[in-house]
Amino acid sequence: MLRDAVSRLDPRMTGSLVAAASDVSLVVDGEGVIRDAAFGADGLYEEAGDSWLGRRWIDTVTAESRPKVLSLIEDAAPHAVTRWRQVNHPSAQGGVDVPIRYAALRVPDDDRIIVIGRDLRALSALQQRLTESQQALERDYARLRSAETRYRVLFQLAGEPILIVDAGTRRVTEINPAAARLLGRAVKRIVGRDLVDLFEPEGARAVQALLVGLRLTGQAEDLTARLAQRRGEARVSATLFREEAGMNILVRLAALNPAPHPVAPRSGALEVIEAMPEGFVVTDRDRRIIGANAAFLDLAQLATEHQAKGESLERWLGREGTEIAALFTTLTEHGSVRHFATVVRGEFGALDEVEVAAVSVPGGDRPCFGFTLRTLPRRVAAVAPGGRELPRSVEHMTELVGRVSMKALVRETTDLIERLCIEAALRITHDNRASAAEMLGLSRQGFYAKMRRYGLGDLDGTEEADDGAE
Template structure:
C-alpha cells in the first residue's frame, strides 16, 4: 500500500517528501556532479553545503571519505538502496569536519542518482563529550592514585609512630614502620588486633577510656601509657576522622624513652632489608653489585653474597642486553623506575619473571642504584602448549621504544620472531627436527645452530639420534 501511495505522487510532491524525510538530499548526475541539493537540518547548508551545486560530490568530502563516495555512486542501482556509509565534509567555518551518513538510489530510466543523508553532528558531539568525560575520569583517577601514593609514602616514611584504628571495633587497620619498631612487633602481627592489647593492663583501661571519650565528644586529652612487652612509656594522642567506609581514629605515639642512636637505626634498616621477602640489590654506576639480600640470593640461586659482589647485574637480570640498558638509561634520566617487567636468570638455569622498582641515589661519596625485585606469580599461558606469550613480547618491545635505538629493537624483535617460529615448527612436527627445518626452509645445520642460539631442546642427543636414523 505504501509503494502504491508513493507511486501516485507527482514529482514535486515526491521531492518535497524526500527533502523533509532526510537531513540532506542530493541529485547527482552520471558524472558525479551535484545538480540539486536540499537541506533539512538546521545550519547544515551554512556549515557544509553552501557551495556544493555544480561541484563533483567526491570533491566536497575529505580525502579519507572519497573511496566511500565512489563506492556509493558505483553501487547505486534502480529499485535498491545502497548500504549506509558515513562521509565527512570539511567545515566551511573552519571547525571540525561535518559527519553525514549517506545512502544512494539510482533513478529508473535515468543516469541520475538520488542521495539521502542523515546529519550525525549531534551523535558526533555526544561521542566527543563521552570521550572528554572519559579522559576527565582518567585524569581524576590518576590524581586520586597520585594522592594515595603520596599518602602511602608519607605514612610509611614518617618518623612518628602512627596507627589507624577502626572507631567501631578498635582494631588496628594500618600501622607505619615507625610504630612497628616502637612496639617491637611485625606489622602483620599488629594489624587486626585491638588497640588496647598493645598496652599493659593498667594503661589499657586508660586508653580504652580515651577512645570512648573521643567517640562521644570528638576530642580527647593526650595521656601517658606503658606499652606492652616492656617497650617503655609513650605519649598517646588520638584524632577522630571520617572516611567513606566509616569513622576511624588516627593514633600517634611518642616514645618517652631516649631515641635509638643513628648507628642503631641504620642497623635496624639493614636488618629489615635483609629480611625482606623481595629481592634487594645495590649497584654502583658501572652496574656492579655492591650488596644484596637473602631474597636476591634465592632468585639468583647463589649461596653467599660474596658470589654476587663485584659482578655485573645483567649477569642475572634481564632478557637481553638492550633491556638492562633501557633500565639503567631510564634511571639515569628520570631517577626512578617502577613496574619494569623482566626476568631473573638463576645460576643453575631457573628463570623467573620479576617486577623491578629502582631508584638512583646520586648524592654521597659513592653514587649508587637501588633495586627491588618482586617475583610475579606463574601464570598458565593462554596459548597452545609449548608456545610463547607473543602479545606480552610485543608489549615488551613497545615499552622499549624511546629507551633504546630502533636498530637494537629490530634486532631483538627478529630474535623473538625466529624463536617463536622454531618453537611453532617443533610443536607442529611433534619435535621432529628434520621436518621442522624443512618447514622453515632451513638446512638442518642452520636449524640446529639457531636452536643452540636460543637454548631450545636437547640438541646433542637429538642430533646423534637423527644422524643414526638417517
C-alpha cells in the same frame, strides 16, 4: 501498503517527503555532479549552502571520504538502497569537519542518483564529550594515584609512630614502620589486632575510654599509657576522620621513656665484627685492604692486621687472577655477590675453601667493598701430583668456569676423566689390574703409573707380583 501509498504521490510531493525525512538530500547526475540539494538539519545550509551545487560530490568531501563516495555511486541500484556510509565534509566556516551518514538509490530508467543523509554532528559532539570526560577521569585518577603515592611515602617514612584504626571495630588497619619499631612487633602481627591489646591492662582501659569519648564527641584529650611487652610509656593522641562510608581514627604515639634499642651501638658493632668466626675484610676500589678481622688473619696466616693493610686482596683470595677479577666485576655491576665459592691461600701454603658474600658501598668520601668469608667443610678429594686438587664432578667443573683459565680447566678435566675411567675399570674387573689395564688399552706399567699418579689403590708389591706371575 506504504509503497502503494507513496506510489500515488506526484513527484513534487515525493521530493518534499524525501527532503523532510532526511537531514540532507542530494540529486547527483551520472557524472557525479550535484544538481540539487535540500537541507533539513539546522546549520547544514550554512556549512554548505549553494556551494555544493554544480560541483562533483567527491570534491565536497575530505580526502579520506572520497573512496566512500565512489562506492556509494558505484553501488547505487534502481531498486535497492546502498548501505549507509559516513563521510566528512570540510566546514565552510573553518570549523571541524561535518560528519554525515549517506545512502544512495538510483532512479529507474535514469542516470540520476538520489542521496539521503543523516546529520551526525550531534553524535560526534556527544562522542567528543565522552572522550573529554574519559580523559578528565584519567587525569583525576592519575592525580589520585599520585596523591596516594605521596601519602604512602610520607606514611612509611614518617618518624612519628602512626596507626590507622577502624572506629567501629577498634582494629588496626594500617601502621607505619616507626610505630612497629616502638611496639617491638612486626607490622603483619599488629594489623588486624584490637588497638587496646597493644597496651598494658591499666593503659588499655584508658585508651578504650579515649576511643569511646572520641566517637561520641569527636574530640579527646591526649593521655599517657604504658605499652605492652614492657616497651615503656607513650603519649597517645587520637583524631577522628571520615573515609568513604566509614569512620577511622588516626592514632599517634610518642615515646616518653623509650625502651633500650636492641641494636648495639656502632662501637659495639665493630667489636662484633672483630669477634666474628667468619672472615671479614674491607678493601678500597683498588682492591687494597683497609681493614680485616681476626678470622681473616687466621685464614691468611697473618699475625697482625698491619701485615694485611695496603696489600691487594688477590694475594690471598682466589685460585687464579681471572677468578678474583670475575668477583670484582660482578660486584661492581650488581652491587652485591652471594655464595661465591673460592679459596683463601695462606702465607705458609694453607688452602681453605671459602664461600664469599660481598657488597659494594659506593657512597661517602671513600667508596669501598666489604667481604665475608665463610669456611666450607673440608672434603676428601683425589689430589694430582704437585698437590693440585682435581674437580669432584661435572658440576664442580662448571663452577670453575670464569675462575681458572681454560687451559687449566681442560687439564683438570682430562685428569678427572682418566681417574674415573681407571676407577670404573677396576670396579668392573673386581680390582683385577691386569684385566683393567687391558680393558683400557694400556700397558700394565702405564696403568700402574696412572694409578700412582691419582693415588688409587695400594701398589706396594703389586708390580713385582704381576712380573713374577708372568
